[in-house]
Amino acid sequence: MTQIKEKEGFADNLPQRHRSGGFWSRLFQISTGVGIVALIALLLNITNSAFGYVATENKIDPETLAINGIPLEQLHPIDLTYILEQNVSAGFFRAQNNEKPFEERTREEIYDLVIERVVEPEAAATWSLFDSLVHKDKINAEVAEKYPNAELSFQSWINGSFLLSPQSADPERAGVRTAVLGSLWVVTITLLFAFPMGVGAAIYLEEYAGDKWFNRLIQTNINNLAGVPSIIYGILGLAIFVRGMEPITSGAFLGPVDPTTANGRTILSAGLTLGLLILPLVIINAQEAIRAVPGSLRQASFGLGATKWQTIWHHVLPNAIPGILTGTILAVSRALGETAPLVVVGASTFITFDPTSPFSKFTTLPIQIYQWTSRPQDEFRNIAAAAIIVLLIILLSLNVVAVYLRNRYSQKI
Amino acid sequence: MQNSIDLRKKRRWGETLIQASLFIAGAFSILTTVGIVYELGKEAMNFFAQVSLWEYFTGADWNPQIDQFGIWALLNATLMTTFIAMLVALPIGLSISLYLSEYASHRARRTLKPILEVLAGIPTVVYGYFALTFMTPLLRGIFGRDVVDIYNTASAGIVIGILIIPMVSSMSEDALSAVPRALRAAAYGLGATKLETAVKVVLPAAISGIMAAFIVAISRAIGETMIVAVAAGAGSNFTFNPFEAAETMTGHIVRISGGDLSYDSIDYNSIFAIGLTLFFMTLSLNVISQRIVRKYREVYE
Amino acid sequence: MTENKITYAIEAADLNLYYGETLAVRDIDMQIEKQKITAMIGPSGCGKSTVLRAFNRMNDLIPSAHATGSVLYHGKDIYDEDVDPVEVRRRIGMVFQKPNPFPKSIFDNVAWGAQINGYQGNMDELVEESLRDAALWDEVKDKLDKSGLSLSGGQQQRLCIARTIAVKPDIILMDEPASALDPIATLKIEDLMHELAKEFTIIVVTHNMQQAARVSDFTAFFNLGEDHAGVLEEYDVTSNIFTNPKKKTTEDYITGRFG
Ligand SMILES: Nc1ncnc2c1ncn2[C@@H]1O[C@H](COP(=O)(O)OP(=O)(O)OP(=O)(O)O)[C@@H](O)[C@H]1O
Numbered sequence: 001m002t003q004i005k006e007k008e009g010f011a012d013n014l015p016q017r018h019r020s021g022g023f024w025s026r027l028f029q030i031s032t033g034v035g036i037v038a039l040i041a042l043l044l045n046i047t048n049s050a051f052g053y054v055a056t057e058n059k060i061d062p063e064t065l066a067i068n069g070i071p072l073e074q075l076h077p078i079d080l081t082y083i084l085e086q087n088v089s090a091g092f093f094r095a096q097n098n099e100k101p102f103e104e105r106t107r108e109e110i111y112d113l114v115i116e117r118v119v120e121p122e123a124a125a126t127w128s129l130f131d132s133l134v135h136k137d138k139i140n141a142e143v144a145e146k147y148p149n150a151e152l153s154f155q156s157w158i159n160g161s162f163l164l165s166p167q168s169a170d171p172e173r174a175g176v177r178t179a180v181l182g183s184l185w186v187v188t189i190t191l192l193f194a195f196p197m198g199v200g201a202a203i204y205l206e207e208y209a210g211d212k213w214f215n216r217l218i219q220t221n222i223n224n225l226a227g228v229p230s231i232i233y234g235i236l237g238l239a240i241f242v243r244g245m246e247p248i249t250s251g252a253f254l255g256p257v258d259p260t261t262a263n264g265r266t267i268l269s270a271g272l273t274l275g276l277l278i279l280p281l282v283i284i285n286a287q288e289a290i291r292a293v294p295g296s297l298r299q300a301s302f303g304l305g306a307t308k309w310q311t312i313w314h315h316v317l318p319n320a321i322p323g324i325l326t327g328t329i330l331a332v333s334r335a336l337g338e339t340a341p342l343v344v345v346g347a348s349t350f351i352t353f354d355p356t357s358p359f360s361k362f363t364t365l366p367i368q369i370y371q372w373t374s375r376p377q378d379e380f381r382n383i384a385a386a387a388i389i390v391l392l393i394i395l396l397s398l399n400v401v402a403v404y405l406r407n408r409y410s411q412k413i
Numbered sequence: 414m415q416n417s418i419d420l421r422k423k424r425r426w427g428e429t430l431i432q433a434s435l436f437i438a439g440a441f442s443i444l445t446t447v448g449i450v451y452e453l454g455k456e457a458m459n460f461f462a463q464v465s466l467w468e469y470f471t472g473a474d475w476n477p478q479i480d481q482f483g484i485w486a487l488l489n490a491t492l493m494t495t496f497i498a499m500l501v502a503l504p505i506g507l508s509i510s511l512y513l514s515e516y517a518s519h520r521a522r523r524t525l526k527p528i529l530e531v532l533a534g535i536p537t538v539v540y541g542y543f544a545l546t547f548m549t550p551l552l553r554g555i556f557g558r559d560v561v562d563i564y565n566t567a568s569a570g571i572v573i574g575i576l577i578i579p580m581v582s583s584m585s586e587d588a589l590s591a592v593p594r595a596l597r598a599a600a601y602g603l604g605a606t607k608l609e610t611a612v613k614v615v616l617p618a619a620i621s622g623i624m625a626a627f628i629v630a631i632s633r634a635i636g637e638t639m640i641v642a643v644a645a646g647a648g649s650n651f652t653f654n655p656f657e658a659a660e661t662m663t664g665h666i667v668r669i670s671g672g673d674l675s676y677d678s679i680d681y682n683s684i685f686a687i688g689l690t691l692f693f694m695t696l697s698l699n700v701i702s703q704r705i706v707r708k709y710r711e712v713y714e
Numbered sequence: 715m716t717e718n719k720i721t722y723a724i725e726a727a728d729l730n731l732y733y734g735e736t737l738a739v740r741d742i743d744m745q746i747e748k749q750k751i752t753a754m755i756g757p758s759g760c761g762k763s764t765v766l767r768a769f770n771r772m773n774d775l776i777p778s779a780h781a782t783g784s785v786l787y788h789g790k791d792i793y794d795e796d797v798d799p800v801e802v803r804r805r806i807g808m809v810f811q812k813p814n815p816f817p818k819s820i821f822d823n824v825a826w827g828a829q830i831n832g833y834q835g836n837m838d839e840l841v842e843e844s845l846r847d848a849a850l851w852d853e854v855k856d857k858l859d860k861s862g863l864s865l866s867g868g869q870q871q872r873l874c875i876a877r878t879i880a881v882k883p884d885i886i887l888m889d890e891p892a893s894a895l896d897p898i899a900t901l902k903i904e905d906l907m908h909e910l911a912k913e914f915t916i917i918v919v920t921h922n923m924q925q926a927a928r929v930s931d932f933t934a935f936f937n938l939g940e941d942h943a944g945v946l947e948e949y950d951v952t953s954n955i956f957t958n959p960k961k962k963t964t965e966d967y968i969t970g971r972f973g
Pocket residue numbers: 733738757758759760761762763764765776778
C-alpha cells in the first residue's frame with residue numbers, strides 16, 4: 001500500500017485535530033450527564049428524606065396507663081375518658097366535650113385523643129432512607145444509648161393519614177389535606193379565568209387581528225409578559241385583587257363577612273393572580289395550536305358561505321382543541337407549582353379547616369412545602385419531602401394527560 | 414327590478430358581539446402591563462416620597478428599622494446568585510445544546526430531551542428544598558462548616574443554575590438547528606472535523622440566538638425567588654463572599670410580605686419599589702433578547 | 715334596470731388585483747356566460763387563481779390582497795361597500811386544487827354548508843342528491859358516517875364538489891380541480907363537469923390543454939405582461955382558441971412552443 005503524502009505546505013495535524021475533537025465531544029457528553037445527575041440527585045434527595053427510621057418517645061408510657069392490668073388499647077371508653085380527664089387541662093376537656101360529647105364518641109376516637117394528648121408520642125430522632133438502609137446497626141446502637149425509652153420504627157412519611165390530615169403544628173400529625181384542597185380551589189379559579197380569556201385572545205390574534213400596530217403591540221406585550229418574574233405578578237395581585245378589589249375578593253359584596261378572616265387574602269385573589277401569571281402562556285400555546293390548523297379548512301368553509309365565526313367554531317376550534325388543552329394543562333401545572341406570588345398575595349401560614357368557598361383563606365401545596373422547608377426541625381424536612389412527592393405526582397399525572405392528548409390527536413388532520 | 418338577489422350586508426349582531434369580546438380578551442394583556450407599571454409605579458412613588466432616589470440607588474445598606482434603604486445590599490446579592498447561576502448554566506447548557514444538535518443520535522435525543530423537560534417542569538420551591546438539604550451540606554462538606562454558612566448565595570446560585578440549564582440548552586439548540594445543513598456540508602467538504610464544524614462554523618452562525626438564550630437566562634435568574642428565599646438567607650448583607658448569607662431582592666420581598674403587612678407602612682411601599690426595579694431589569698433584558706432573536710430569524714428565513 | 719337584461723353570470727370590468735403594492739393582474743374585462751363551462755389557461759404565475767378568487771371574494775382572506783374595478787354579479791358589483799362577502803360566497807362556490815374535506819363524516823361534509831346556510835328541507839335527501847350529482851353516491855352510500863378523509867383523493871375531490879353543490883350555488887369556481895388526481899379520477903371529474911353545467915355556471919382553471927379543449931365552451935388565455943402583471947390575452951369560444959387563435963402568443967402556448 002502506498003502512503004498518501006501530505007501535500008506541500010500542509011502540516012500533518014489530523015491526528016491531533018481528532019484528539020482534540022474527541023476530548024471536546026467527551027466534555028459535551030459529560031455536561032449532558034450533569035443534567036441527568038442533577039435530576040437523579042434531586043429525586044434521590046427527596047426520597048431519602050421521605051422515608052426512614054424514626055425513634056419515637058412517649059411523654060407517658062402507655063403501660064403506666066393500664067387500669068387493673070387491662071392494657072390501654074383494650075380499655076372501655078369510660079375509662080379512656082377518665083384517663084383523659086385526669087391528664088389534660090379542664091378547659092381542653094370541656095371544649096372537647098362541647099364540640100362533641102364524649103358519650104357520643106366511638107372508642108377509637110377517644111383512644112386517638114388519649115394517644116395524641118396524653119401519651120404524646122414524639123419523634124426524638126429521624127434518619128434518612130440511606131442511613132436507614134446502610135447503617136441500621138449504628139442507628140440501633142445510637143437509639144439504645146441516647147433514647148432508651150424510644151421505640152424505633154421504619155416510617156414512610158407519605159402515607160394515608162398524611163394525605164388526609166389537615167395542617168398541624170406537630171409534624172407527626174400534620175398532613176397535606178388542607179393544602180391539596182387549597183391548591184385545587186386556587187387552580188380552578190385560575191383555570192376559569194385564564195382558559196376563556198387566553199383562548200379568546202389567541203383566537204383574536206390568529207383569526208381576526210390584521211397587521212395593525214395595535215395588534216402587533218398586543219403580541220409583543222404578551223411575549224414580554226411571559227418573561228416577567230412570577231413574583232411581580234404577586235405584587236400586582238396584592239395591589240389589585242387583595243387591596244384594590246377587597247370588597248369583591250373578600251366576599252363582602254355578598255353580605256357581611258367575618259372580619260377576623262381573610263380580608264382580601266382569599267382563594268379568589270390567589271386564583272386570579274395565578275390566572276394573570278399563566279395567561280400569556282395559555283395565549284401563546286393556544287395560538288400555536290390554532291396556527292397549526294391548515295388554511296385549506298378555513299378556505300373550504302368560507303367557500304361554502306360560512307361566516308368567520310362559523311368557520312372558527314365548526315372547523316378551527318375542534319381541530320385546535322387538543323393542542324389548546326395540552327398547552328393549557330402545561331400552563332396549569334406551572335400554576336400548581338408557583339409559590340412566590342402566593343406568598344406575596346398573602347397565603348395563610350396556618351389553617352386547619354378545609355376551604356369552603358372562593359372567599360376562604362388559602363394555603364397551597366407549594367406554600368406548605370416552603371413553610372415546612374423553612375422550619376429548622378428535621379421532622380419538618382421529612383414531611384416537606386413527603387409533600388414534594390405528592391406535588392410531583394400530581395404534576396406528573398397532568399403531564400401524562402397532556403402527552404396523551406398530544407399523541408392521541410396529533411395524527412388526525 | 415330583476416335583481417332579485419340581495420347581496421347586501423346584514424347586521425350579524427352575534428358575530429359583532431363575539432368579535433368584540435374576542436378583541437377585549439386580546440387587549441386584556443395590555444391592561445396587565447399597564448396594571449403592573451401603574452400599580453408598582455404608584456406605590457413606588459409613595460416610597461420615593463420618603464426615601465430619596467439617590468439613597469436608594471447608591472446606598473449599600475438595607476435596614477428598614479433604621480431607615481436605610483440602599484438597594485445595592487439586595488441588588489448585590491441578586492447579582493451574586495445570578496453570576497454563580499450563569500457560571501453553572503451557560504457552559505453546561507451550551508455544551509448540552511451542542512451535544513444534542515451536533516453529536517447525539519436520534520435515540521439519545523429522544524431520551525435526553527424529555528429528561529430536560531422534566532427538569533424544567535419541577536417547581537422552584539422543590540429546587541429550594543434541594544439547595545438547602547443537598548447543595549448546602551455538600552458545599553459545607555467540601556469547604557468546611559466554618560467557611561460555609563447554612564444559608565449562602567453559592568448554594569442558591571448553583572441550584573438556580575441547574576434550574577436554568579434546560580432553558581439555555583433548548584433555546585441554544587433551536588438556534589443551532591436553525592443553521593442550514595448546507596453550511597455543515599460545506600465545512601465537512603473542506604475536510605473539517607466534527608468539532609471544527611460544530612464550533613467554528615455552526616456555533617458562530619448561531620451565535621446571536623445563543624446570546625439571546627443567555628440573556629433570557631440572566632433575566633430568569635434575576636427574577637428567581639423561591640430558591641433564594643429558602644437557601645440564600647434572610648437579612649440584607651452587602652458581601653462578595655458567596656459562602657455568606659445575603660438576601661436578594663426577590664428574597665426580601667417574599668420575606669417581608671410573608672408576615673401580615675400593613676398597607677401604609679414603608680415596608681409595603683418598598684416592596685413595590687423593589688418590584689419596579691426588578692420589572693425594568695428583567696423587561697429590558699427580555700426586550701434585548703427578543704430583538705436579537707428577530708434579527709437572526711431574518712438572516713436565515 | 716329592467717331594460718338592462720342580465721345575460722352574463724359574471725362581468726368583470728377594469729379589474730386590477732394587487733398583493734400589497736404589487737399589481738398581480740391588470741385590466742381584466744371578461745364576461746362569463748351562464749350555464750357554460752369557461753376554462754382559464756395560461757402559464758404559471760400569470761394570475762389565474764388570483765382572478766378566480768376575485769370572483770367570489772376569497773382574496774379577502776389574504777390580508778395583503780385588494781382589488782380595483784368591478785365584478786358584476788346579477789347586476790351588482792360584489793366589491794361595493796355594502797356587499798357582504800359571505801352572501802357572495804354562498805352563491806358562488808369554490809372547489810380547490812387539493813381536495814380539502816373537513817375532518818368530519820362524509821354525511822356531515824355535505825350537510826354542513828347547507829346547515830349553516832339555513833337549509834330547511836330534508837337533509838338526508840339533500841345529501842343523497844348532492845352525492846348523486848357529484849357521481850359519488852354509489853361509492854359511499856354504505857359508509858356515510860366514515861370520515862371524509864378516509865376516501866381516495868379522487869373521491870375526496872368529488873366529495874368537495876358534492877359539498878359545494880349542496881348549498882345550491884349559481885356558479886362554481888374550480889381551481890385545477892383535477893391536478894392532484896390520476897387520469898381515471900380526472901376523467902370522472904370532467905364528466906361530472908359536463909353534467910353540472912346543465913345546472914350551474916362553471917369556471918375552471920386548468921394547466922391541461924386537452925382538458926380545456928375537452929370540457930369547456932369558452933376559454934380565456936392569460937399571460938404575463940411586460941410588467942410581470944397578468945393580463946387577459948385572448949378570450950373566445952374554445953374551438954376558436956384551439957383551432958384559430960388570433961394572437962401569436964396564444965398559438966405558441968397551446969401548441970407548447972411557449973417560453
Ligand atoms: N398570497 C399571495 N401573496 C402575495 N402574492 C401572491 C399571493 N398569491 C399569489 N401571489 C402572486 O400573484 C401572482 C399570480 O399568482 P396566482 O397564484 O394567481 O398564479 P396562477 O396563474 O394561479 O399560477 P399557477 O398556475 O402556478 O397556479 C404570482 O406572481 C404570485 O406570486
